[in-house]
Amino acid sequence: xxxxxxxxxxxxxxxxxxxxxxxxxxxxxxxxxxxxxxxxxxxxxxxxxxxxxxxxxxxxxxxxxxxxxxxxxxxxxxxxxxxxxxxxxxxxxxxxxxxxxxxxxxxxxxxxxxxxxxxxxxxxxxxxxxxxxxxxxxxxxxxxxxxxxxxxxxxxxxxxxxxxxxxxxxxxxxxxxxxxxxxxxxxxxxxxxxxxxxxxxxxxxxxxxxxxxxxxxxxxxxxxxxxxxxxxxxxxxxxxxxxxxxxxxxxxxxxxxxxxxxxxxxxxxxxxxxxxxxxxxxxxxxxxxxxxxxxxxxxxxxxxxxxxxxxxxxxxxxxxxxxxxxxxxxxxxxxxxxxxxxxxxxxxxxxxxxxxxxxxxxxxxxxxxxxxxxxxxxxxxxxxxxxxxxxxxxxxxxxxxxxxxxxxxxxxxxxxxxxxxxxxxxxxxxxxxxxxxxxxx
Numbered sequence: 122x123x124x125x126x127x128x129x130x131x132x133x134x135x136x137x138x139x140x141x142x143x144x145x146x147x148x149x150x151x152x153x154x155x156x157x158x159x160x161x162x163x164x165x166x167x168x169x170x171x172x173x174x175x176x177x178x179x180x181x182x183x184x185x186x187x188x189x190x191x192x193x194x195x196x197x198x199x200x201x202x203x204x205x206x207x208x209x210x211x212x213x214x215x216x217x218x219x220x221x222x223x224x225x226x227x228x229x230x231x232x233x234x235x236x237x238x239x240x241x242x243x244x245x246x247x248x249x250x251x252x253x254x255x256x257x258x259x260x261x262x263x264x265x266x267x268x269x270x271x272x273x274x275x276x277x278x279x280x281x282x283x284x285x286x287x288x289x290x291x292x293x294x295x296x297x298x299x300x301x302x303x304x305x306x307x308x309x310x311x312x313x314x315x316x317x318x319x320x321x322x323x324x325x326x327x328x329x330x331x332x333x334x335x336x337x338x339x340x341x342x343x344x345x346x347x348x349x350x351x352x353x354x355x356x357x358x359x360x361x362x363x364x365x366x367x368x369x370x371x372x373x374x375x376x377x378x379x380x381x382x383x384x385x386x387x388x389x390x391x392x393x394x395x396x397x398x399x400x401x402x403x404x405x406x407x408x409x410x411x412x413x414x415x416x417x418x419x420x421x422x423x424x425x426x427x428x429x430x431x432x433x434x435x436x437x438x439x440x441x442x443x444x445x446x447x448x449x450x451x452x453x454x455x456x457x458x459x460x461x462x463x464x465x466x467x468x469x470x471x472x473x474x475x476x477x478x479x480x481x482x483x484x485x486x487x488x489x490x491x492x493x494x495x496x497x498x499x500x501x502x503x504x505x506x507x508x509x510x511x512x513x514x515x516x517x518x519x520x521x522x523x524x525x526x527x528x529x530x531x532x533x534x535x536x537x538x539x540x541x542x543x544x545x546x547x548x549x550x551x552x553x554x555x556x557x558x559x560x561x562x
Contacts, residue, residue, distance in 0.1 A: 329416070
């Protein structure tokens with residue numbers, strides 16, 4: 122893969138790159154409408170493919186927050202047209218890496234020496250490059266290490282990048298500006314945390330130790346003396362990313378083992394630790410043929426406030442979704458901002474119905490002792506609901522932002538988890554918090 126010798130770090134440079142990309146996208150639309158004029162049956166596939174390629178190429182050159190947003194959108198199989206989803210998924214594994222001189226510059230700034238002086242060996246080429254940083258392999262004292270290096274300028278450009286990516290997000294996500302603004306506020310906070318490698322190091326150690334008892338999980342050891350504001354050093358873990366792992370045609374037993382480890386990992390974090398690894402894209406997991414799973418990135422952690430937890434997870438109960446729970450569920454919908462004071466009686470009726478259906482689908486795995494995530498009919502229901510809601514005029518015309526900001530990353534976590542379990546075709550035991558276990562299924 123071609124390496125980059127520099128990253129545009131100034132606001133003007135980065136804005137200019139977005140302007141050029143916008144011009145390309147505009148040209149793609151002009152080409153599309155010209156062809157459409159001569160052939161009314163001409164479809165959008167070529168337009169989506171051209172736009173996805175141009176936008177991804179621009180974001181991968183800039184790296185950082187804008188590319189991270191593209192990666193996040195690609196996690197939801199139903200959020201974007203297929204061409205965008207396929208292209209943006211590349212940010213999870215294979216963004217163009219930085220050249221070695223830039224890596225050396227980072228080490229000299231934070232350690233006062235080059236990586237080859239600090240380690241016994243150090244690969245000059247990155248072995249993995251994603252949206253916020255890249256990984257090199259090193260050795261020291263007989264240990265094989267992974268060294269994650271943050272791209273220059275990433276932390277300083279979060280706010281300005283999100284402003285620049287906003288017009289693209291509005292067009293691609295098909296949501297109103299108030300909803301997008303609330304989404305971007307939460308994303309900005311998380312991305313600023315992700316650029317703080319000292320915070321990530323502390324959380325990595327804390328959560329890996331807190332989850333070390335979970336069967337079939339393994340974690341790297343972290344090395345504080347070889348880490349800094351922009352570098353994290355940890356043990357190198359062997360394993361395969363999801364796509365590569367599935368190509369080995371693993372047995373159902375192995376699929377279930379890894380799926381169970383994933384479910385248990387998230388269950389313990391959410392219901393016991395009240396903080397969660399909120400970036401469940403396949404690039405953050407390593408899978409082995411023996412049915413074990415490695416967790417390698419704790420950059421994005423969502424701390425769950427008690428107020429939100431109590432109300433959000435109360436909605437999982439089937440009793441709450443029944444007709445008898447109408448008063449209770451309306452109260453929670455108001456507290457979680459699904460319903461807002463400006464709503465008319467008709468608005469309340471429409472959005473109560475929508476959110477009850479959405480929560481019923483999200484909570485379905487909790488309503489039985491086991492759940493088969495190979496059931497594509499379940500995911501088809503989710504997709505069809507999303508399509509139906511996005512096409513409802515009552516929803517499109519309503520300008521109110523809905524839902525607590527805390528729900529953005531929790532929803533993202535669950536749908537990301539569900540998508541991986543679906544790819545694994547895993548059948549798992551759906552462990553639940555004790556208070557939900559007592560609720561009749």
